[in-house]
Amino acid sequence: MDNILAFGAASSQAGRVDALFVMIAVIGGFFFFLTQGLLIYFAVKYRRRQPDRDNETPAITGSPLLEFLWILIPSIVVVVIFYYGWRVYTDQRIPVAGATEVHVNARQWLYEVKYPDGRTAINEIRVPAGKSVKFILSASDVLHGFYLPDFRVKMDMIPGRVTTLWVQPDRPGSYQIFCTVYCGTGHSNMLARLIVMPQGEYGEWVEHAGREGGEGAEREPLAARGERILKSAGCLNCHAVDGKEKIGPNLRGLYGSKVPLEGGTIVTGDEEYLRESIVDPGAKVVKGYPNVMPTFKASIPPEDVKAVVEYLKTLK
Ligand code: HEC
Ligand SMILES: [Cu+2]
CATH class of the missing domain: 2.60.40.420 (Cupredoxins -  blue copper proteins)
Known part of the structure; x- marks a missing residue:
């Protein structure tokens, strides 16, 4: 890709996004030319003629059928656009497993x-x-x-x-x-x-x-580093990763699961939820547990929080 201003579609996903935009452009174009064409046609057809005294405007009352149709047809069109867009969007937002x-x-x-x-x-x-x-x-x-x-x-x-x-x-x-x-x-x-x-x-x-990079300490896998941090930060005083439950929930199997919260909502245990649970544990409290977990915002830097999250993701 030498010319950075020309972007061909590099995936089937991209092809679907392009198709969506082409569809919207075609529908928009069709209605643009239809309405503008009628505008010009009527402007010419009903233009003022001489002598103008005989050209009195007729009294036009509403047409329920016409009004019904011009509400119904555009509504169907926008619902179709919404549905198609929503399909493409959700497809893009939800990652496939095993990526x-x-x-x-x-x-x-x-x-x-x-x-x-x-x-x-x-x-x-x-x-x-x-x-x-x-x-x-x-x-x-x-x-x-x-x-x-x-x-x-x-x-x-x-x-x-x-x-x-x-x-x-x-x-x-x-x-x-x-x-x-x-x-x-x-x-x-x-x-x-x-x-x-x-x-x-x-x-x-x-x-x-x-x-x-074999020799350097930099090469430590993220999850391994996360495990080390989790063990030294005292998480295991309150959390089990195996065996009997402690004060807090068992952390095994949390990633990707549905977590019931106090107040009745249910959230997905994704990366953002795990991160937030560590730096702002009071924001979403797990149902049936006391809100006693301290924040680790100051004691674990963001890079290390990411590593801990990577470790939690390995606890399947
Ligand atoms: C003082 C005890 C305590 C300590 C220490 C503690 N936690 Fe917690 N943790 C809890 C409790 C209680 C909950 C459930 C209530 C809540 O959501 O805040 C919880 C919730 C969580 C959750 C959400 C669990 C779920 O099932 O959704 C995660 C993730 C978590 N803790 C990670 C950690 C990590 C990582 C550490 C160490 C850096 C840690 N916790 C340290 C008590 C603790
Ligand atoms: Cu930038």
Whole structure:
């Protein structure tokens, strides 16, 4: 992709988004020409003629049938647009199970990339083709954006919150990533690449990258680091991950489950819920448990909270 202004559809997802927009444009175009055409036609047909004294406007009363139709037909059209858009949207929002995961953190003015096995990179994300990828997004300073035009997907990166986005890269290639939120003077330089590699090549690259950074402590897998932090932070005084329940809920099997809260709502145990449970435990209190968990906002830095969440996700 040499010309960054031309973005072909890089996934079947993107094709569906394009089809949706084409459909809306065609429907909009049809009604535009229909109404404007009638406007011009009537303007000409009923123009004022000489002598004008005989051209008295007839008294027109309403037509219930006509009114019924011009409410019904556009209503059906917008409901069809809504339904189609909603299908494409939910399809985009709900990640498929078993996706490769990549953590991306934005800061002024770059993207920090972290793979679950501890590999890191700046402004470059490598993924295998033909496998869905889930991006776990965060920001350290201000709002940033994560926009993949070739895939027709975009998500905000928000300080103090985790958001997710997934794509199914079908075709190997190098794709542009833009920050779409004005984030300061370096905003326009905030560019990154998604490099989709053929499966075999990707495997080789992972092995090679593994050997290169092999000695450093940096290479500790996120989940392993999370387990270490969880054990040293005293979580296990109140939480069991195996065996008998303690003061708080057992943390095994929490990820992806439905959690009943005090007050009757039910939430999904996703990344954002797990993160919030650690830094702001009072925000959502699990039904049947006392609101006694202290906040770890000050004692566990955001990077480490992410690692703890990764560990919790392995407790299946
Ligand atoms: C003083 C006891 C205590 C400590 C220490 C504690 N928790 Fe909790 N935790 C609780 C209680 C009680 C709840 C349930 C009430 C609530 O939601 O706040 C809970 C809820 C949670 C939940 C949501 C559980 C669910 O089923 O939805 C998570 C996740 C969690 N804690 C993680 C941690 C982690 C990670 C640590 C250590 C960094 C920790 N907790 C330390 C008592 C504790
Ligand atoms: Cu930015």
